[in-house]
Amino acid sequence: GNVHYYDFVLKETNFTRLCRTKCMLTVNESFPGPVIRVHKGDTVFVNVQNHGGYGVTIHWHGVKQPRNPWSDGPEYITQCPIQPGTNFTYEVIFSKEEGTVWWHAHSDWTRSSVHGAIVVLPAEGTTYPFPMPDEEEILVIGNWFIGDVNKMVTDAIIAGGAPPRVNATVINGQPGDFYDCSNETTYHFLVDYGKTYLLRIVNAAMNDEFFFAIAEHIVTVVGIDGNYLKPITTPYVMISPGQTMDILLTANQSLGRYYMAARQLLTDGTSVGTNSTAILEYRGNYTRIGHPIYPSSLPSYVDSEASDRFFIRLRSLASQDHPVDVPQTISTHLYITVSINSIICPNSSCEGIGGTKLGASLNNISFQNPTTDVLLAYYRNISGIYTPDFPDQPPVYFDFTADDLVEDNTTIPMIGTKAKVLNYNETVEIVFQGTNVLGGSENHPMHLHGYSFYVVGSGHGNFNNETHPKSFNLVDPPELTTVGVPKNGWLAIRFRATNPGVWLWHCHLDRHLTWGMNTVLIVKNGGTLDTSIRDPPTSMPRCEVPIVTQLE
Ligand code: C2O
Numbered sequence: 257g258n259v260h261y262y263d264f265v266l267k268e269t270n271f272t273r274l275c276r277t278k279c280m281l282t283v284n285e286s287f288p289g290p291v292i293r294v295h296k297g298d299t300v301f302v303n304v305q306n307h308g309g310y311g312v313t314i315h316w317h318g319v320k321q322p323r324n325p326w327s328d329g330p331e332y333i334t335q336c337p338i339q340p341g342t343n344f345t346y347e348v349i350f351s352k353e354e355g356t357v358w359w360h361a362h363s364d365w366t367r368s369s370v371h372g373a374i375v376v377l378p379a380e381g382t383t384y385p386f387p388m389p390d391e392e393e394i395l396v397i398g399n400w401f402i403g404d405v406n407k408m409v410t411d412a413i414i415a416g417g418a419p420p421r422v423n424a425t426v427i428n429g430q431p432g433d434f435y436d437c438s439n440e441t442t443y444h445f446l447v448d449y450g451k452t453y454l455l456r457i458v459n460a461a462m463n464d465e466f467f468f469a470i471a472e473h474i475v476t477v478v479g480i481d482g483n484y485l486k487p488i489t490t491p492y493v494m495i496s497p498g499q500t501m502d503i504l505l506t507a508n509q510s511l512g513r514y515y516m517a518a519r520q521l522l523t524d525g526t527s528v529g530t531n532s533t534a535i536l537e538y539r540g541n542y543t544r545i546g547h548p549i550y551p552s553s554l555p556s557y558v559d560s561e562a563s564d565r566f567f568i569r570l571r572s573l574a575s576q577d578h579p580v581d582v583p584q585t586i587s588t589h590l591y592i593t594v595s596i597n598s599i600i601c602p603n604s605s606c607e608g609i610g611g612t613k614l615g616a617s618l619n620n621i622s623f624q625n626p627t628t629d630v631l632l633a634y635y636r637n638i639s640g641i642y643t644p645d646f647p648d649q650p651p652v653y654f655d656f657t658a659d660d661l662v663e664d665n666t667t668i669p670m671i672g673t674k675a676k677v678l679n680y681n682e683t684v685e686i687v688f689q690g691t692n693v694l695g696g697s698e699n700h701p702m703h704l705h706g707y708s709f710y711v712v713g714s715g716h717g718n719f720n721n722e723t724h725p726k727s728f729n730l731v732d733p734p735e736l737t738t739v740g741v742p743k744n745g746w747l748a749i750r751f752r753a754t755n756p757g758v759w760l761w762h763c764h765l766d767r768h769l770t771w772g773m774n775t776v777l778i779v780k781n782g783g784t785l786d787t788s789i790r791d792p793p794t795s796m797p798r799c800e801v802p803i804v805t806q807l808e
């Protein structure tokens with residue numbers, strides 16, 4: 257493979273949206289940020305120079321980084337933040353994924369303005385498993401907050417309440433026609449009649465799942481999260497936060513202008529959703545008057561069945577060139593409840609608010625970031641940073657998805673920095689079980705760093721260990737890196753632990769990550785140099801610099 261070099265300069269930059277101007281941190285003064293383009297097999301060095309006002313890290317979402325957790329990015333998990341006035345060079349190894357993935361800040365909520373797409377083309381000398389598209393187009397779905405995002409989040413944490421809701425959804429940085437002061441800047445995608453386009457869609461929104469559709473056009477989904485799929489033709493797609501999707505679009509409708517729209521799916525009981533639009537515009541001679549056509553195929557805000565119907569159609573290619581490796585026997589079973597909770601504040605950290613705050617947990621553990629990264633602590637055997645006792649099962653069994661489940665003292669989470677440790681090459685099955693504790697059930701897009709996994713089954717209600725595994729798809733399950741655990745339901749994934757390192761896994765709703773819906777997977781070295789964590793680079797950011805604490 258080839259080696260590429262990129263410079264990412266983090267800088268506060270002024271942007272105007274929704275009639276107001278604000279200053280926010282960006283990479284190279286662009287929003288969304290720069291695109292990285294590579295072939296499978298390449299390596300990229302990204303020199304991140306922080307000219308902003310606070311510490312930041314960058315994560316390469318969906319890139320497995322074999323044996324190289326040092327460049328994975330989540331703050332206090334694999335590194336400490338890159339402080340203002342300093343730089344750090346990430347080495348990003350593209351050896352496993354092919355398609356679209358992305359990069360984003362992995363510290364506080366900075367990723368709302370610091371993110372961009374990564375295009376991984378087929379390895380030199382190979383081609384797509386579908387007919388060569390004429391052109392391609394990147395669509396990054398993101399958010400716009402009118403205020404200073406990190407300040408709002410910090411205030412919410414101090415107050416013990418919910419972090420901010422978004423003011424607009426954006427496509428390639430623009431809210432589109434239906435928002436104030438946004439008409440003229442709506443993103444336009446110009447097409448030629450008869451051509452086929454590969455659309456690379458990234459859901460970079462902080463907390464929102466989206467339906468996406470293009471008026472009058474049926475699309476073909478061919479990839480997700482940097483893995484190919486058996487082609488699916490559909491009038492709409494559903495894309496969870498963190499997911500990326502590759503879609504073929506043939507411009508075969510009458511010359512005209514058509515809205516492309518992203519509409520939030522609401523599963524948490526809120527009623528006001530956001531929409532964003534861009535315009536697909538055919539080149540040519542015709543009169544452009546009035547509004548473009550709106551996609552009638554877009555499901556409603558609350559149509560989670562439309563989301564399920566889309567998801568169950570996803571299947572791996574499972575071909576000779578793109579085989580699957582689904583573990584057929586399992587050495588480690590994890591059964592993990594995913595809950596919204598109220599949490600007893602440690603010490604006196606939230607006195608003014610009655611001693612409890614909103615929080616979230618996995619197996620009733622609400623994760624707390626350490627002050628030195630877990631990777632360094634593991635690699636250098638430093639004690640007191642994390643404990644290796646993340647539970648394999650929830651502490652108590654009850655009807656997890658019952659209506660109006662009230663929190664009682666058996667469901668109040670413990671706060672801790674607990675990791676799950678696996679031996680190299682273990683075969684792992686994780687069943688995520690959504691719960692309705694506090695009446696807080698909703699979809700949770702779970703994301704695992706360092707790996708992709710096969711989604712072998714999912715369903716509504718409580719997981720049944722006797723009956724449900726009988727219907728698992730062990731033949732051609734889709735391979736993803738982020739997957740939505742359905743509201744009040746369960747979802748089972750399988751993978752082989754062949755990437756030694758320290759890997760974060762978490763809900764990709766930042767609201768829930770902020771509340772502790774995450775943990776860490778530590779995969780030990782295998783017996784050889786090739787199956788062991790690489791040596792750390794000499795220039796890792798140091799942890800000693802005091803960081804703004806999460807609680808005052
Ligand atoms: Cu998209 Cu932990 O990341």
Ligand code: CU
Nearest residue numbers: 700763765768
């Ligand atoms: Cu969640």
